[in-house]
Amino acid sequence: MAKLNSSLSRPKSTSPKPKSTLPADDQIGSGHAVTSYDVARHAGVSQSAVSRCFTPGGSVSDKMRARIKQAADELGYQPNAIARMLFTKRSNLIAVIVANLGVNPDFTSILSKHLIERGLNLLFFTLDQEADAERAIEQLWQYRVDGVISASELSEAHISLLRERGIPLVFINRLYEITGANSVGCDHAEGERWLIDRLVQAGHKNFGIVAGPKLSAVSRLRTHAALDRLQVLGIDKPAIIYGDFTYEGGRQAMRTLFEGKKRPDAVVCANDLMAIGCIDEAREVLSLGIPDQVSVVGFDGLSPGQWSAFSLTTVRQPMQSMVKAAVDMLVARIADPALATERRVFSGELVEGHSARLK
């Protein structure tokens, strides 16, 4: 027992007062956080035993495990993840970066759920301006996150930096041709072709396109696909308005489209939010019947779009699958950083609402 006790004061080289450094066993929970040493003393075992007891795969006998668990419960001990991280260099933290706008609101909670299932925690960063990216990268490095999931664009410099530092990175709906920039996404082009095909089949001839911001890659993919398809089908080059992915932006775009002399009979929006804006503007201000006088389609599968007020025809992105895939990819790369950069593309699902005349 003497041996045990001596082993429990941290191995200090010179300890002039050998007893008083150890707080009495009974004064527990009084502010001072419970450490594995406290548990060890309480259970009459070594600190390493306690550590092993809380480490998956640790070599501990059942008897000892029971004893330690009990002592731990009595003291309310929880291992200090910070200290563990310092040694193991694994934080179980995943940085999640989202830009402020245009994100599916469910995204975060879906992601959170998938990460929890894997025993990972979510360090959350919102990007507003470019400077925020700088800060986020800095912070996530300081916290030694195990990986990054980004639903926002990052500069190539930042991507390279993460790669150099060995932090796996998966993008959601952003495509980069850079080593290390893994991604999952929706097949925007395919979905857009579906929409265009159906609209053209139904006899629409004059198209208007409401794109997203010129810099948005997602917008470009969707818009280009739509334009290409229209060209293939021999439809006149449509008018293009650049919006900002917001409801208000959609309304403005609609207004602008109908200022021209050639009024469209089909409006193709780069996302649902703008499509909803278009519908509202059409009904409220332009007094146009949807879909009788003009068809409106979006892209995303946002839940408000499916409310009967809009019943939006759109392409739903398989968010669940995408997020799950992203987490899978990330976890795989945390386990084996040598895995090649990969892109996974999921087909969307055509949602035939009543906002477009499809026959």
Added chain:
Amino acid sequence: MAKLNSSLSRPKSTSPKPKSTLPADDQIGSGHAVTSYDVARHAGVSQSAVSRCFTPGGSVSDKMRARIKQAADELGYQPNAIARMLFTKRSNLIAVIVANLGVNPDFTSILSKHLIERGLNLLFFTLDQEADAERAIEQLWQYRVDGVISASELSEAHISLLRERGIPLVFINRLYEITGANSVGCDHAEGERWLIDRLVQAGHKNFGIVAGPKLSAVSRLRTHAALDRLQVLGIDKPAIIYGDFTYEGGRQAMRTLFEGKKRPDAVVCANDLMAIGCIDEAREVLSLGIPDQVSVVGFDGLSPGQWSAFSLTTVRQPMQSMVKAAVDMLVARIADPALATERRVFSGELVEGHSARLK
């Protein structure tokens, strides 16, 4: 110089090979994370100098600071927050707990912004079931978060636990009469009275109430306030339907309300999402004009409610102010844990949309 070099190998008791333990100065960035020791060696100073250089208020001369900064830049050094936390016992991490439903979608990003301003980071937890709360509490303790902001209910046991452990806690829109359960909220009762008063003034006589889940405190506050006010104004006791705060729940509630013989001329919903559901159901299925045949009001100030398709009459919660106040309170309590438990209540803002006949 010899003195310096010797000080830079960690003070190991027995170091048989004094040179080879120090990686050469030139092999940088090769996987091995850069530490303050690396920077120190590169700059020819002690590790503590490096540490002081990166610690606000550290005593370092300008010359040395410059030299160290340069060395740090050259090596790409970033202090390891993990190690720092271990020593300082401050993680700069704030746990944010949100329940899955009924949260204002902007909430997270607003919160994120305010935390960033304070140099804090956001550890995110989504609660689905009761078991998730258990896990969240466990995790946030393990990560030694500095504080907790919860937009979800927590059990009294959990609240007490956090208090015992000295982790400040602020609720958003949840009220508890428990020491340590600080909260910011909206004055639900006041807002609800505004709505009722206006509706009654406009001559509404038959009210229907669409409440939230029976267990929801927010729903209770809003619903009770509405009922009380109706009673005060001498209006007949309205029918009450319990919904689940969702769009679909609102539609069902509306359907149920209009199955009865006494059809309401005003429907008061415990949140905007259900109010939107009511409106859609009224228009699509019940063929009722809003607000001509029935008035619908909500509560929250959700942005979709303000789309012209709904133009919801509602009370907008001052989310920005609330979140800012929550962060302020939390930060204050991190600085001084002895501060008394506090509740801050903000008035909402009446939004007079077109979903209700107000005169």
Added chain:
DNA sequence: GATACCAATGCATGCGGATGCAATCAAGCG
């Protein structure tokens, strides 16, 4: 010019847990 004083710097140590290694113990085996 000697003493007092302050700023800058280095040294040693600790934060709490994980793990290589050695020591121990028990069971198994011939």
Added chain:
DNA sequence: CGCTTGATTGCATCCGCATGCATTGGTATC
């Protein structure tokens, strides 16, 4: 019954940084 073997357990050490303390050098004071 002695030795081998494997499973437990304890010991010492390290993870990377922050800080109390001692030391140094330089400046101010009279």
